[in-house]
Amino acid sequence: MKRVILHVDLDSFxxxxxxxxxxxxxxxxxxxxxxVGRTCIIAASKEAxxxxxxxxxxxxxxxxxxxxxxLVPADFEKYEDITYRFIEICQRxxxxxxxxxxxxxxxxxTDTEKLWGNAVSIALEIQKRLALEIGDYLTCSVGIxxxxxLAKLASTxxxxxxxxxxxxxxxxxxxxxxxxxDVCGIGFGLYRRxxxxxxxxxxxxxxxSLNFLYKHFGPFWSEHLYNxxxxxxxxxxxxxxxIAEAKSVSRTYTTHRNLYKREEIEGLMRNLCEEASxxxxxxxxxxxxxxxxLRGIQTSFYGHKTLKTYIDDGKILFKICKQIFANWEGQxxxxxxxxxxxxxxxxxxxxxxxxxxxxxxxxxxxxxxxxNQFGDYTVFPAQLLGTEIIRPEVTGYFGDKAYxxxxxxxx
Amino acid sequence: xxNDSIKVWAVFDSGISPVAMNWRNRQIKFDKVIFKTDLFKGxxxxxxxxxxxxxxxxxxxxxxxxxxxxxxKIMPIA
Numbered sequence: 001m002k003r004v005i006l007h008v009d010l011d012s013f014x015x016x017x018x019x020x021x022x023x024x025x026x027x028x029x030x031x032x033x034x035x036v037g038r039t040c041i042i043a044a045s046k047e048a049x050x051x052x053x054x055x056x057x058x059x060x061x062x063x064x065x066x067x068x069x070x071l072v073p074a075d076f077e078k079y080e081d082i083t084y085r086f087i088e089i090c091q092r093x094x095x096x097x098x099x100x101x102x103x104x105x106x107x108x109x110t111d112t113e114k115l116w117g118n119a120v121s122i123a124l125e126i127q128k129r130l131a132l133e134i135g136d137y138l139t140c141s142v143g144i145x146x147x148x149x150l151a152k153l154a155s156t157x158x159x160x161x162x163x164x165x166x167x168x169x170x171x172x173x174x175x176x177x178x179x180x181x182d183v184c185g186i187g188f189g190l191y192r193r194x195x196x197x198x199x200x201x202x203x204x205x206x207x208x209s210l211n212f213l214y215k216h217f218g219p220f221w222s223e224h225l226y227n228x229x230x231x232x233x234x235x236x237x238x239x240x241x242x243i244a245e246a247k248s249v250s251r252t253y254t255t256h257r258n259l260y261k262r263e264e265i266e267g268l269m270r271n272l273c274e275e276a277s278x279x280x281x282x283x284x285x286x287x288x289x290x291x292x293x294l295r296g297i298q299t300s301f302y303g304h305k306t307l308k309t310y311i312d313d314g315k316i317l318f319k320i321c322k323q324i325f326a327n328w329e330g331q332x333x334x335x336x337x338x339x340x341x342x343x344x345x346x347x348x349x350x351x352x353x354x355x356x357x358x359x360x361x362x363x364x365x366x367x368x369x370x371x372n373q374f375g376d377y378t379v380f381p382a383q384l385l386g387t388e389i390i391r392p393e394v395t396g397y398f399g400d401k402a403y404x405x406x407x408x409x410x411x
Numbered sequence: 412x413x414n415d416s417i418k419v420w421a422v423f424d425s426g427i428s429p430v431a432m433n434w435r436n437r438q439i440k441f442d443k444v445i446f447k448t449d450l451f452k453g454x455x456x457x458x459x460x461x462x463x464x465x466x467x468x469x470x471x472x473x474x475x476x477x478x479x480x481x482x483x484k485i486m487p488i489a
Contacts, residue, residue, distance in 0.1 A: 021446045021461050023468050024489050078459075081448045135446050375453035 004119050005237060006107040007143040007151035008090055008126055010082075011160040013103035014043035017082055018072045020135035029053065029069045031062050036073050038256055043074075046160055076393040080404070082134055083394070087405075089129045093122050098237045099405060102398045106148050108237035119144045123163045149233035150174075152184050171231040175202040185228060190221065205229040245343075246283060246402045250291075251275045252337035253390055258297070259333040267387045269325065270318045272338040274381065275392055277314035279403055281368060286310035286346040290320045291339035296330035303327055306342070310349045313364060315381070412483060419471065419480040429462050429471060434482055440464060459483070 010016070014032040019025045029048035031041040041062050044053045051066035062069050083102050091097045093116060096108035109122055116122045123142035130140055139161035143154025150166050153174055158164035166174055180186050180194060180201060197216050199205045206229040213222035227233060251272040259265050269292075280286060288311065291304040303324035311317060321338055352358045367379045377389050394404065418433040426447075431440045441462035450457045456475040461468055470484040 021448075021470075022486055023445065023463060024486055077450045078448050081450065371453070373453045375455075378453070 001110065003108065003110045003146050004113050005145060005148055005151040006093075006105075006109055006119065006123060006126075007100075007145075007148070007155040008086075008105045008107065008123075009141050009143075009152075009155045009159070010086065010103035010130075011139045011141055012043060012046050012049070013082075014074060014079060015045035015048070015072075016138050017079055017135075018075070019045060020137040021075075021078065025070060025072065026137060029066050031057075031059070031069045031071050032074050033059065033071050034074055035256070038073075041071075080394045082138070083398075085134055086130065086140075089126060089133065092129075093126065096237050096239050098239060099398065099401055102394060104152075106151065106237045120163060120165065127161070127163075147231070147233040148235055148237060149184065149228065150231050153178060153182075153231075156182065172202075172206075175206075175229065175231060178202065180205070183228065185224065190217075193217065194225075202229050240405045243402045243405065246285065246400075247343060248287070248289075248339055248341035249276050249279045249283070249285070249343070249400075249403070250337060250339035250341075251279075251392075252293070252335065254335045255333065260331070264387075265325070265333050265336070266322065267383060268333075268336050268390070269321050269338065270314070270381060270383050271387070271390050272336060273318040273321055274314040274384075275390070276338050276340050277312055277317050278368065278371075278376075279392075279400070280312045280340055280343065281346070281364070283403060284346050285343040286312035286349050287340035287343045289340070289342040290317060290324070291337075291341060292321045292324040293335070293337035293339070294325070294328055294330065294333055295335035296332045297334065299330040301328050301330065304339075310344055310346065311340070312346055312349070313360065315360075413485065415482045417471070417480050417482045419473075421473075427458065427460075427473060429460055432469070432471065432480070432482065439469070441469070463488075 015030045018030055018032060027047060029051060030045040031048055031053060032043040033040065034042055039059045041053060041055065041057045041059060043055055048066055048069055053062045053065050053069060059071065079102060087097065087099055087105060090105040090107050094107050094109045094112045098106040100106055109119060113119055113122065116125065123144060126142060127140055130138055141155045141158040141160060142163045143151045143158055143166065144163065145151040145154050145166040150171060154164040154166035157174065181191050199208065205225060210222060210226050213225050217225060253268065253272060255268070259268065288307040288309060289304060290307065291302065294301045305320055305324060317338065317340060352361055370379050371377065376391055380389065398404065415434060419429050420431045422428045422430060428444055429441055431438060442464045444460055444462050445468070446461040448459045450459065458473045458475065460471045460473070462471060467488055468486040469482065472481045472483050
Protein backbone atom coordinates (compact mmCIF):
# COMPACT_ATOMS: atom_id res chain seq x y z
CA MET A 1 0.00 0.00 0.00
CA LYS A 2 1.31 3.43 -0.90
CA ARG A 3 2.19 5.38 2.22
CA VAL A 4 1.32 9.04 2.76
CA ILE A 5 3.66 10.88 5.10
CA LEU A 6 3.52 14.49 6.21
CA HIS A 7 6.55 16.36 7.47
CA VAL A 8 5.46 19.39 9.47
CA ASP A 9 8.19 21.90 10.24
CA LEU A 10 7.73 25.11 12.23
CA ASP A 11 9.32 28.00 10.35
CA SER A 12 12.26 29.71 12.11
CA PHE A 13 10.84 28.29 15.32
CA UNK A 14 12.76 30.00 18.15
CA UNK A 15 12.73 33.38 16.43
CA UNK A 16 9.05 33.23 15.47
CA UNK A 17 8.13 32.19 19.02
CA UNK A 18 9.91 35.31 20.30
CA UNK A 19 8.09 37.42 17.71
CA UNK A 20 4.78 35.84 18.66
CA UNK A 21 5.30 36.74 22.32
CA UNK A 22 6.57 40.24 21.63
CA UNK A 23 4.80 42.08 18.79
CA UNK A 24 7.56 44.71 18.77
CA UNK A 25 9.91 42.13 17.29
CA UNK A 26 7.64 41.26 14.39
CA UNK A 27 8.87 41.94 10.88
CA UNK A 28 12.28 42.79 12.28
CA UNK A 29 15.52 40.82 11.96
CA UNK A 30 15.84 38.80 15.16
CA UNK A 31 18.68 36.55 16.22
CA UNK A 32 18.22 34.16 19.13
CA UNK A 33 21.22 33.65 21.38
CA UNK A 34 21.48 31.15 24.22
CA UNK A 35 21.83 33.84 26.90
CA VAL A 36 22.96 37.43 27.26
CA GLY A 37 26.65 37.66 26.44
CA ARG A 38 26.72 34.55 24.26
CA THR A 39 28.32 34.85 20.86
CA CYS A 40 26.49 32.33 18.72
CA ILE A 41 23.17 32.79 16.91
CA ILE A 42 21.12 29.65 17.53
CA ALA A 43 18.18 30.74 15.37
CA ALA A 44 17.41 33.57 13.00
CA SER A 45 14.07 35.06 12.01
CA LYS A 46 13.03 35.00 8.37
CA GLU A 47 13.81 38.73 8.17
CA ALA A 48 17.36 38.07 9.45
CA UNK A 49 17.75 35.17 7.03
CA UNK A 50 17.28 37.63 4.17
CA UNK A 51 20.58 39.15 5.29
CA UNK A 52 22.16 35.66 5.21
CA UNK A 53 22.26 35.39 8.99
CA UNK A 54 21.82 31.72 9.81
CA UNK A 55 21.96 29.26 12.68
CA UNK A 56 25.55 28.98 13.81
CA UNK A 57 26.58 32.49 12.70
CA UNK A 58 28.57 34.37 15.31
CA UNK A 59 27.05 37.54 16.75
CA UNK A 60 29.96 39.52 15.25
CA UNK A 61 29.29 38.04 11.82
CA UNK A 62 25.52 38.61 12.17
CA UNK A 63 25.97 42.26 13.12
CA UNK A 64 28.23 42.75 10.14
CA UNK A 65 25.65 41.22 7.80
CA UNK A 66 22.70 42.92 9.44
CA UNK A 67 23.56 45.85 11.75
CA UNK A 68 19.93 46.24 12.84
CA UNK A 69 19.62 42.67 14.12
CA UNK A 70 17.92 42.37 17.51
CA LEU A 71 19.46 39.76 19.78
CA VAL A 72 17.02 37.95 22.04
CA PRO A 73 18.00 35.38 24.70
CA ALA A 74 16.40 31.97 24.20
CA ASP A 75 13.49 30.89 26.37
CA PHE A 76 13.63 27.10 26.25
CA GLU A 77 10.70 26.61 28.61
CA LYS A 78 8.51 28.53 26.18
CA TYR A 79 9.77 26.52 23.20
CA GLU A 80 9.15 23.26 25.02
CA ASP A 81 5.57 24.21 25.83
CA ILE A 82 4.92 25.23 22.22
CA THR A 83 6.42 21.92 21.08
CA TYR A 84 4.02 19.90 23.26
CA ARG A 85 1.06 21.85 21.90
CA PHE A 86 2.35 21.49 18.33
CA ILE A 87 2.71 17.71 18.79
CA GLU A 88 -0.78 17.55 20.24
CA ILE A 89 -2.16 19.25 17.10
CA CYS A 90 -0.27 16.87 14.77
CA GLN A 91 -1.45 13.82 16.71
CA ARG A 92 -5.08 14.70 16.05
CA UNK A 93 -4.69 13.61 12.44
CA UNK A 94 -3.02 10.27 13.05
CA UNK A 95 -1.80 8.34 16.06
CA UNK A 96 1.36 7.52 14.11
CA UNK A 97 3.12 10.78 14.75
CA UNK A 98 6.87 10.95 15.26
CA UNK A 99 8.46 13.89 17.03
CA UNK A 100 11.65 14.37 15.03
CA UNK A 101 12.98 17.44 16.79
CA UNK A 102 11.69 20.35 18.82
CA UNK A 103 9.99 21.85 15.76
CA UNK A 104 9.43 18.94 13.39
CA UNK A 105 6.98 16.06 13.26
CA UNK A 106 6.39 13.23 10.82
CA UNK A 107 2.77 12.13 10.58
CA UNK A 108 1.86 8.87 8.83
CA UNK A 109 -1.64 9.54 7.50
CA THR A 110 -1.84 6.46 5.26
CA ASP A 111 -4.82 5.08 7.19
CA THR A 112 -6.43 8.32 8.31
CA GLU A 113 -6.11 10.48 5.20
CA LYS A 114 -9.61 9.73 3.95
CA LEU A 115 -11.18 10.76 7.28
CA TRP A 116 -10.12 14.33 6.60
CA GLY A 117 -10.52 14.40 2.84
CA ASN A 118 -6.96 14.24 1.62
CA ALA A 119 -3.40 15.00 2.63
CA VAL A 120 -3.53 18.62 1.51
CA SER A 121 -6.65 19.32 3.57
CA ILE A 122 -4.89 17.84 6.62
CA ALA A 123 -1.87 20.06 5.96
CA LEU A 124 -4.11 23.13 5.66
CA GLU A 125 -5.95 22.18 8.83
CA ILE A 126 -2.67 21.80 10.77
CA GLN A 127 -1.58 25.25 9.61
CA LYS A 128 -4.94 26.70 10.62
CA ARG A 129 -4.97 25.03 14.06
CA LEU A 130 -1.42 26.18 14.73
CA ALA A 131 -2.35 29.79 14.05
CA LEU A 132 -5.57 29.57 16.07
CA GLU A 133 -4.36 27.62 19.07
CA ILE A 134 -0.74 28.68 19.51
CA GLY A 135 -0.29 31.97 17.76
CA ASP A 136 -1.10 33.67 14.48
CA TYR A 137 2.51 34.64 13.86
CA LEU A 138 3.72 31.04 14.06
CA THR A 139 3.72 29.32 10.71
CA CYS A 140 4.68 25.87 9.52
CA SER A 141 5.68 24.29 6.26
CA VAL A 142 4.27 20.91 5.33
CA GLY A 143 5.87 18.43 2.97
CA ILE A 144 3.77 15.53 1.67
CA UNK A 145 5.19 12.46 0.03
CA UNK A 146 5.34 8.67 0.11
CA UNK A 147 8.13 8.33 2.65
CA UNK A 148 9.89 10.22 5.43
CA UNK A 149 12.92 11.21 3.42
CA LEU A 150 10.91 12.70 0.56
CA ALA A 151 8.38 14.36 2.90
CA LYS A 152 11.25 16.14 4.62
CA LEU A 153 12.72 17.13 1.30
CA ALA A 154 9.30 18.42 0.23
CA SER A 155 8.88 20.59 3.34
CA THR A 156 12.14 22.40 2.56
CA UNK A 157 10.59 23.33 -0.80
CA UNK A 158 7.48 24.58 0.96
CA UNK A 159 9.26 27.07 3.24
CA UNK A 160 7.99 29.38 4.59
CA UNK A 161 4.33 28.73 5.41
CA UNK A 162 3.64 26.53 2.41
CA UNK A 163 2.56 23.05 1.42
CA UNK A 164 4.47 20.98 -1.10
CA UNK A 165 3.33 17.67 -2.49
CA UNK A 166 6.20 15.66 -3.90
CA UNK A 167 4.92 12.93 -6.20
CA UNK A 168 6.83 10.09 -7.82
CA UNK A 169 7.31 11.96 -11.10
CA UNK A 170 9.04 14.93 -9.46
CA UNK A 171 11.34 12.98 -7.12
CA UNK A 172 14.46 13.12 -9.28
CA UNK A 173 13.85 16.73 -10.19
CA UNK A 174 13.56 17.71 -6.50
CA UNK A 175 16.62 15.65 -5.56
CA UNK A 176 18.70 17.18 -8.33
CA UNK A 177 17.82 20.66 -7.14
CA UNK A 178 18.93 19.85 -3.58
CA UNK A 179 22.53 19.92 -2.40
CA UNK A 180 23.88 16.73 -0.83
CA UNK A 181 24.10 18.29 2.62
CA ASP A 182 20.53 19.59 2.39
CA VAL A 183 19.00 16.20 2.96
CA CYS A 184 18.61 14.35 6.18
CA GLY A 185 21.15 11.53 6.51
CA ILE A 186 24.19 13.17 4.92
CA GLY A 187 26.40 14.87 7.46
CA PHE A 188 29.66 16.68 7.05
CA GLY A 189 31.86 13.57 7.37
CA LEU A 190 29.94 11.60 4.76
CA TYR A 191 29.77 14.65 2.50
CA ARG A 192 33.56 14.99 2.51
CA ARG A 193 33.93 11.31 1.61
CA UNK A 194 31.42 11.70 -1.22
CA UNK A 195 33.31 14.69 -2.62
CA UNK A 196 36.60 12.81 -2.39
CA UNK A 197 35.28 10.13 -4.77
CA UNK A 198 33.82 12.69 -7.18
CA UNK A 199 30.18 12.60 -6.08
CA UNK A 200 29.10 16.23 -5.95
CA UNK A 201 25.32 16.04 -6.24
CA UNK A 202 22.44 13.58 -6.45
CA UNK A 203 22.79 13.27 -10.20
CA UNK A 204 26.35 11.95 -9.89
CA UNK A 205 25.35 9.81 -6.91
CA UNK A 206 22.59 8.19 -8.94
CA UNK A 207 24.91 7.05 -11.72
CA UNK A 208 27.16 5.23 -9.23
CA SER A 209 26.62 1.50 -9.10
CA LEU A 210 25.92 -0.27 -5.84
CA ASN A 211 29.29 -2.05 -6.21
CA PHE A 212 31.14 1.24 -6.51
CA LEU A 213 29.39 2.62 -3.44
CA TYR A 214 30.01 -0.62 -1.54
CA LYS A 215 33.73 -0.38 -2.31
CA HIS A 216 33.98 3.16 -0.97
CA PHE A 217 31.36 3.32 1.75
CA GLY A 218 30.86 -0.20 3.07
CA PRO A 219 27.70 -2.31 3.36
CA PHE A 220 25.50 0.08 5.34
CA TRP A 221 26.21 3.44 3.73
CA SER A 222 26.37 2.06 0.17
CA GLU A 223 22.79 0.85 0.37
CA HIS A 224 21.67 3.97 2.19
CA LEU A 225 23.21 6.29 -0.42
CA TYR A 226 21.95 4.17 -3.30
CA ASN A 227 18.42 4.48 -1.93
CA UNK A 228 18.69 8.17 -1.10
CA UNK A 229 19.65 9.01 -4.68
CA UNK A 230 16.45 7.31 -5.82
CA UNK A 231 14.18 8.66 -3.08
CA UNK A 232 13.70 5.20 -1.54
CA UNK A 233 13.12 5.10 2.21
CA UNK A 234 11.23 2.35 4.01
CA UNK A 235 11.87 3.62 7.53
CA UNK A 236 8.68 3.72 9.60
CA UNK A 237 7.25 6.72 11.42
CA UNK A 238 7.82 5.92 15.09
CA UNK A 239 5.14 7.21 17.49
CA UNK A 240 6.06 8.30 21.02
CA UNK A 241 4.90 5.09 22.69
CA UNK A 242 7.23 3.07 20.48
CA ILE A 243 10.36 5.11 21.18
CA ALA A 244 12.97 2.69 22.44
CA GLU A 245 14.07 2.83 26.06
CA ALA A 246 16.95 5.27 26.57
CA LYS A 247 20.36 3.64 26.17
CA SER A 248 22.24 6.42 27.90
CA VAL A 249 21.61 9.66 29.73
CA SER A 250 23.92 12.58 29.39
CA ARG A 251 24.20 16.29 29.88
CA THR A 252 26.58 18.54 28.01
CA TYR A 253 27.30 22.20 28.50
CA THR A 254 29.35 24.78 26.66
CA THR A 255 30.53 27.57 28.91
CA HIS A 256 30.49 31.19 27.75
CA ARG A 257 34.03 31.78 29.02
CA ASN A 258 37.11 29.68 29.60
CA LEU A 259 37.19 27.96 32.96
CA TYR A 260 40.68 27.75 34.44
CA LYS A 261 40.10 27.00 38.10
CA ARG A 262 39.79 23.40 39.14
CA GLU A 263 36.95 24.20 41.57
CA GLU A 264 34.97 25.87 38.80
CA ILE A 265 35.41 22.90 36.48
CA GLU A 266 34.50 20.46 39.23
CA GLY A 267 31.45 22.56 40.14
CA LEU A 268 30.26 22.39 36.53
CA MET A 269 30.94 18.66 36.41
CA ARG A 270 28.98 18.10 39.64
CA ASN A 271 26.08 20.11 38.27
CA LEU A 272 25.95 17.99 35.11
CA CYS A 273 26.31 14.76 37.11
CA GLU A 274 23.33 15.75 39.26
CA GLU A 275 21.18 16.35 36.20
CA ALA A 276 22.21 13.18 34.37
CA SER A 277 21.67 11.00 37.44
CA UNK A 278 18.35 12.65 38.24
CA UNK A 279 17.17 11.95 34.70
CA UNK A 280 18.20 8.30 35.06
CA UNK A 281 16.37 7.99 38.39
CA UNK A 282 13.23 9.53 36.90
CA UNK A 283 13.26 6.85 34.20
CA UNK A 284 13.92 4.18 36.89
CA UNK A 285 17.27 3.40 35.29
CA UNK A 286 20.80 3.03 36.57
CA UNK A 287 24.01 2.71 34.59
CA UNK A 288 27.49 1.31 34.95
CA UNK A 289 29.38 3.10 32.19
CA UNK A 290 30.55 6.63 32.92
CA UNK A 291 31.88 8.87 30.17
CA UNK A 292 33.39 12.31 30.51
CA UNK A 293 33.99 14.58 27.52
CA LEU A 294 36.01 17.75 27.94
CA ARG A 295 37.06 20.39 25.44
CA GLY A 296 39.29 23.39 25.86
CA ILE A 297 41.21 25.53 23.42
CA GLN A 298 42.69 23.10 20.90
CA THR A 299 42.38 20.25 23.37
CA SER A 300 39.74 17.63 23.60
CA PHE A 301 39.49 14.65 25.88
CA TYR A 302 37.20 11.70 26.35
CA GLY A 303 37.62 9.35 29.26
CA HIS A 304 35.39 6.57 30.49
CA LYS A 305 35.11 3.94 33.13
CA THR A 306 33.01 0.78 33.28
CA LEU A 307 31.88 -0.15 36.76
CA LYS A 308 30.95 -3.47 38.29
CA THR A 309 27.76 -2.14 39.85
CA TYR A 310 24.95 0.05 38.56
CA ILE A 311 24.75 3.60 39.89
CA ASP A 312 22.18 6.38 39.82
CA ASP A 313 23.60 8.66 42.49
CA GLY A 314 24.97 12.02 41.33
CA LYS A 315 27.59 12.03 44.07
CA ILE A 316 29.06 8.68 43.01
CA LEU A 317 28.85 9.67 39.35
CA PHE A 318 30.77 12.82 40.16
CA LYS A 319 33.39 10.85 42.13
CA ILE A 320 34.05 8.68 39.07
CA CYS A 321 34.12 11.69 36.75
CA LYS A 322 36.68 13.25 39.06
CA GLN A 323 38.87 10.17 38.74
CA ILE A 324 38.61 10.40 34.94
CA PHE A 325 39.22 14.15 35.10
CA ALA A 326 42.60 13.48 36.78
CA ASN A 327 43.86 12.42 33.32
CA TRP A 328 42.89 15.71 31.70
CA GLU A 329 45.91 17.80 30.80
CA GLY A 330 44.18 20.84 29.32
CA GLN A 331 44.73 24.35 30.60
CA UNK A 332 41.20 25.61 30.37
CA UNK A 333 37.74 24.26 29.69
CA UNK A 334 34.97 25.38 27.32
CA UNK A 335 32.84 22.25 27.07
CA UNK A 336 31.94 19.45 29.45
CA UNK A 337 29.72 16.42 28.93
CA UNK A 338 28.81 13.66 31.38
CA UNK A 339 27.32 10.36 30.21
CA UNK A 340 25.83 7.49 32.16
CA UNK A 341 25.37 4.51 29.92
CA UNK A 342 24.88 0.70 29.89
CA UNK A 343 21.56 1.39 31.55
CA UNK A 344 19.35 -1.18 33.23
CA UNK A 345 16.23 -0.97 35.36
CA UNK A 346 17.33 0.36 38.73
CA UNK A 347 15.59 -2.49 40.46
CA UNK A 348 18.57 -4.58 39.33
CA UNK A 349 20.82 -2.54 41.59
CA UNK A 350 22.15 -4.45 44.54
CA UNK A 351 20.41 -3.63 47.81
CA UNK A 352 22.70 -1.58 50.08
CA UNK A 353 24.19 -3.73 52.81
CA UNK A 354 25.31 -1.07 55.26
CA UNK A 355 23.04 1.36 57.12
CA UNK A 356 24.92 4.45 55.86
CA UNK A 357 24.31 3.36 52.25
CA UNK A 358 20.66 2.75 53.01
CA UNK A 359 20.44 6.23 54.52
CA UNK A 360 21.99 7.67 51.36
CA UNK A 361 19.26 5.99 49.30
CA UNK A 362 16.55 7.50 51.51
CA UNK A 363 18.22 10.91 51.31
CA UNK A 364 18.25 10.83 47.50
CA UNK A 365 14.59 9.78 47.45
CA UNK A 366 13.69 12.66 49.81
CA UNK A 367 15.65 15.23 47.75
CA UNK A 368 14.04 13.97 44.53
CA UNK A 369 10.63 14.23 46.09
CA UNK A 370 11.24 17.84 47.25
CA UNK A 371 12.66 18.88 43.88
CA ASN A 372 9.81 17.19 42.09
CA GLN A 373 7.30 19.12 44.18
CA PHE A 374 8.95 22.55 44.25
CA GLY A 375 11.15 22.59 41.14
CA ASP A 376 14.62 21.47 40.13
CA TYR A 377 17.48 22.37 42.43
CA THR A 378 15.26 23.49 45.31
CA VAL A 379 17.63 21.27 47.27
CA PHE A 380 21.07 20.84 45.76
CA PRO A 381 24.57 19.74 46.77
CA ALA A 382 26.49 22.26 48.88
CA GLN A 383 29.27 22.12 46.31
CA LEU A 384 27.04 24.14 43.99
CA LEU A 385 26.53 26.92 46.53
CA GLY A 386 27.63 30.26 45.12
CA THR A 387 27.75 28.96 41.56
CA GLU A 388 25.32 29.77 38.81
CA ILE A 389 23.29 26.56 38.62
CA ILE A 390 22.78 25.11 35.17
CA ARG A 391 19.20 23.92 34.94
CA PRO A 392 17.69 21.28 32.68
CA GLU A 393 16.70 22.59 29.27
CA VAL A 394 15.61 21.25 25.93
CA THR A 395 17.84 21.29 22.91
CA GLY A 396 16.73 22.07 19.38
CA TYR A 397 17.25 18.55 18.14
CA PHE A 398 15.30 17.17 21.11
CA GLY A 399 18.00 14.57 21.73
CA ASP A 400 16.41 13.41 24.97
CA LYS A 401 12.90 13.07 23.53
CA ALA A 402 12.63 9.52 24.90
CA TYR A 403 12.78 11.14 28.33
CA UNK A 404 10.90 14.38 27.73
CA UNK A 405 7.94 12.91 25.86
CA UNK A 406 7.42 10.26 28.50
CA UNK A 407 7.87 12.75 31.34
CA UNK A 408 6.47 16.01 29.93
CA UNK A 409 6.85 19.23 31.84
CA UNK A 410 9.92 18.15 33.72
CA UNK A 411 11.50 21.59 33.79
CA UNK B 412 10.87 42.85 34.94
CA UNK B 413 8.09 44.58 36.85
CA ASN B 414 6.92 41.67 39.02
CA ASP B 415 3.97 43.56 40.55
CA SER B 416 0.99 41.77 42.01
CA ILE B 417 -2.11 42.73 40.10
CA LYS B 418 -5.85 42.18 40.04
CA VAL B 419 -7.08 40.64 36.83
CA TRP B 420 -10.53 40.19 35.38
CA ALA B 421 -10.49 36.97 33.47
CA VAL B 422 -12.91 34.55 31.87
CA PHE B 423 -12.41 30.97 33.03
CA ASP B 424 -14.02 28.87 30.35
CA SER B 425 -12.17 25.98 28.72
CA GLY B 426 -9.04 27.96 29.45
CA ILE B 427 -8.28 31.36 30.93
CA SER B 428 -8.69 34.64 29.06
CA PRO B 429 -7.61 37.83 30.83
CA VAL B 430 -9.91 40.73 29.97
CA ALA B 431 -8.52 43.60 32.05
CA MET B 432 -6.19 44.32 34.94
CA ASN B 433 -5.80 46.79 37.73
CA TRP B 434 -2.22 47.93 38.07
CA ARG B 435 -1.15 50.79 40.35
CA ASN B 436 -4.75 52.04 40.53
CA ARG B 437 -5.08 52.09 36.76
CA GLN B 438 -7.52 49.91 34.97
CA ILE B 439 -6.15 48.57 31.72
CA LYS B 440 -8.34 46.72 29.26
CA PHE B 441 -6.98 44.13 26.90
CA ASP B 442 -8.12 43.71 23.32
CA LYS B 443 -6.60 40.34 22.66
CA VAL B 444 -4.55 37.52 24.16
CA ILE B 445 -1.81 36.94 21.60
CA PHE B 446 0.19 34.24 23.31
CA LYS B 447 -0.16 31.76 26.13
CA THR B 448 2.33 29.33 27.50
CA ASP B 449 2.26 26.92 30.44
CA LEU B 450 5.37 26.40 32.55
CA PHE B 451 5.88 24.16 35.52
CA LYS B 452 7.91 24.91 38.61
CA GLY B 453 7.92 21.53 40.27
CA UNK B 454 4.25 20.65 40.50
CA UNK B 455 3.09 24.26 40.30
CA UNK B 456 1.61 25.23 36.98
CA UNK B 457 2.28 28.78 35.90
CA UNK B 458 0.63 30.26 32.83
CA UNK B 459 2.13 33.21 31.00
CA UNK B 460 -0.10 35.42 28.90
CA UNK B 461 0.80 38.17 26.48
CA UNK B 462 -2.18 40.52 26.16
CA UNK B 463 -2.37 43.56 23.95
CA UNK B 464 -4.32 46.74 23.50
CA UNK B 465 -3.65 49.79 21.34
CA UNK B 466 -0.90 51.08 23.62
CA UNK B 467 1.19 48.11 24.65
CA UNK B 468 1.61 44.39 25.13
CA UNK B 469 1.51 43.12 28.70
CA UNK B 470 3.06 39.93 29.97
CA UNK B 471 1.09 38.45 32.86
CA UNK B 472 1.70 35.39 34.94
CA UNK B 473 -0.96 33.30 36.65
CA UNK B 474 0.00 30.89 39.41
CA UNK B 475 -2.47 28.00 39.45
CA UNK B 476 -1.54 27.04 43.00
CA UNK B 477 -2.11 30.31 44.85
CA UNK B 478 -4.35 31.94 42.20
CA UNK B 479 -2.17 35.05 42.12
CA UNK B 480 -1.57 37.23 39.10
CA UNK B 481 1.69 39.05 38.47
CA UNK B 482 2.52 41.66 35.87
CA UNK B 483 5.91 40.72 34.46
CA LYS B 484 6.54 43.13 31.59
CA ILE B 485 5.03 45.98 29.62
CA MET B 486 6.13 46.28 26.03
CA PRO B 487 4.91 49.60 24.56
CA ILE B 488 3.92 49.37 20.94
CA ALA B 489 6.64 51.02 18.90
